[in-house]
Amino acid sequence: GAVVSQHPSRVICKSGTSVKIECRSLDFQATTMFWYRQFPKQSLMLMATSNEGSKATYEQGVEKDKFLINHASLTLSTLTVTSAHPEDSSFYICSAEDRDTIGGRQETQYFGPGTRLLVL
């Protein structure tokens, strides 16, 4: 089955520093990856759509200079939280889209295990 990994699984950083989170599709190529943010006991909020080789598309209200996304290859996307502040503390989840056709078109997102960020 399709596997997506994230690294690190949890990170604690000081306010003002930058943190990079990696998202990898391990056994399939993902031209599109998505980055979500989840607050405690809430649903996932889509932050941006990342397409390999092009600029990410950010959702309304998400600062592109704050959350830098790079999708340099078909299996890797990175999210960098720049100048992190305590309010950036959250659970960040990526997903990768597998568009392989298996007996018919199938559009499915597979999720990584998430990265818990705590900014002190």
Next chain:
Amino acid sequence: GEDVEQSLFLSVREGDSSVINCTYTDSSSTYLYWYKQEPGAGLQLLTYIFSNMDMKQDQRLTVLLNKKDKHLSLRIADTQTGDSAIYFCAETVANDYKLSFGAGTTVTVRA
């Protein structure tokens, strides 16, 4: 997502069936999904259904779709303690691969 709504909590006895309900508003939904999230973990795709289907069964899971009422349900037969988790309903709409999630239903399985 205000476009996808779910009840927030469900408590069920071990061995009984669980039914989790979801409503959506966009009539152009193409795929509807059920994801499971265990504490501190990412989302696991459980099953999905194409919008022109009305039922899909996969082992203990049965998905029912009423397109007229825009209602989706997930039935888990013989619920086990390992089924305790948050279940998210999600949809994609035509020509857009973005997922819109409901708020999630916390399922608690009691002995």
